[in-house]
Amino acid sequence: MKKSIPDKETISKVAERIESYIHRTPVVECNCLNEIVSAKLYFKCENLQKAGSFKIRGATNAVFQLSNEECENGVATHSSGNHAQALALAAKRRDIKAYIVMPSNAPSVKVDAVRYYGGEITFCDPNLNSRESTLKDVVAKTGACIIHPYDDYRTIAGQATAAKELMEDTEGLDYILAPVGGGGLLSGTLLSTHYFSEKTKVIAVEPSGADDAYRSLKEGRIVPSVNPTTIADGLLTSLGERNFPIIQKYVEEIITVDDEYIKEAMDLIMSRMKLTVEPSGAVSFAGVLANWGRFKNKKVGIIISGGNYSI
């Protein structure tokens, strides 16, 4: 595994490496939403990304960066969410196996999606201990290479390409807002912004009911996420060790939003932009709704992180 923070050249190379395996997702504007918040919003639509979220960027970069020897026994991860689907799809594209450990209570729609992409699922009990020990067993048996969903520089460099594209397609952004869970997307966004558009400030948005990143930044150490409660099911996890220092160094601020704003943001994206968004994917926009006036007349990039939602 790469041992240092990805530099500018690395992120540019990663963008080229994964280009043909992902969508260059559109940046969408919506007059109606601009009027509501009195700002110019530029939505980077990773809900329209392959496998339904930005996760395919990091997974693809990690999978295609492995040597033939490293990946001959496949890749593995534990995930109940978007990284599971993304890794299964990335592995399929490289024609290797993907072993996915999923909790027995994972939604059937996510289980089906992993199977659709050819992932081999091992179910475990729905707790972190069981996930980790089951993954260990799977790796011991198969020799597969573990790809972490966020605490991995290859993953971070992959996720960084979303903000890079957004800045290429939208000049002069005052802000980029990104959600924070484990910190993969956020740390990638911070690196890309630092390298490619230094004047753009990055604000992280986190659900109030899962505010471990907010507290970590305040306390200067990783505060674990304990019993988080929010509808944004993709943002429940604690910050990764590799992600936190990048966040500490470059983030402008972490703001928290209540679930009511997340619901309103989802509803506005679905009813006005006509795009399906998952709760976690609406969190960045919720950050604008909950801070009316702060972004007045500013150019604000909003990363819609994913769209894996079912009514």
Place this chain on the structure above:
Amino acid sequence: MKKSIPDKETISKVAERIESYIHRTPVVECNCLNEIVSAKLYFKCENLQKAGSFKIRGATNAVFQLSNEECENGVATHSSGNHAQALALAAKRRDIKAYIVMPSNAPSVKVDAVRYYGGEITFCDPNLNSRESTLKDVVAKTGACIIHPYDDYRTIAGQATAAKELMEDTEGLDYILAPVGGGGLLSGTLLSTHYFSEKTKVIAVEPSGADDAYRSLKEGRIVPSVNPTTIADGLLTSLGERNFPIIQKYVEEIITVDDEYIKEAMDLIMSRMKLTVEPSGAVSFAGVLANWGRFKNKKVGIIISGGNYSI
């Protein structure tokens, strides 16, 4: 009001007339949905249309075809649905008043949308008698010109442009599937297909719980819609007098679908294509889902009629 069925030249002229006021909506393909039904589907996304549905086409054509004298006192209609918003927006573009009669139980999201586009709302009791008498009062007081949502050749010619664009963007369609309520979209689709791609067959899809068009075609006369029950709230109305003869002459078949297929179609469009669709907008695709095998390996145009849906 124009007194005869729009001919080929008329529809081409209408397309030019309304071009700058509407979106040329995309035709979207989705491999995943193609695999599910073993067909090649081309979705004409009128859910991404201005004011959220194809209705803006007919409303815009009607409004811009009026002479200055005819429209100096504004336009009026009764509608609880998409035509209300569309007419309000079309009137705004021509800088005239729009008087909209809405039932007192209309969803607040639709009321808000009409207000957003500047429509002046008069509420009435939620029944057809009250709607019609209230509209009569409004017209008597204002002198506004009534624009009917479907039983009007100007409206029909406007709606015809959706299928025209679909055929321009997708060659060699075997079928086009369109939903049927009052018959505005369907009769327009039939005319365009007849004029611009005669080999393409048009199949209408109707909810089983509101199957008055199916029964009308069978009995050779307009059978009124009595107490319809379906989640497809845009398709509750009876066929229009101008629409029915066009449907009789050109439609290949009217198929009916149960609400469970409409729900599944909505869910697939929202979860796989990531697009917001309203129940009525998913009815055409439900027709494919409910008739597995019939469209095997065929090129099928699917009109997604609207996306005004809120979770």
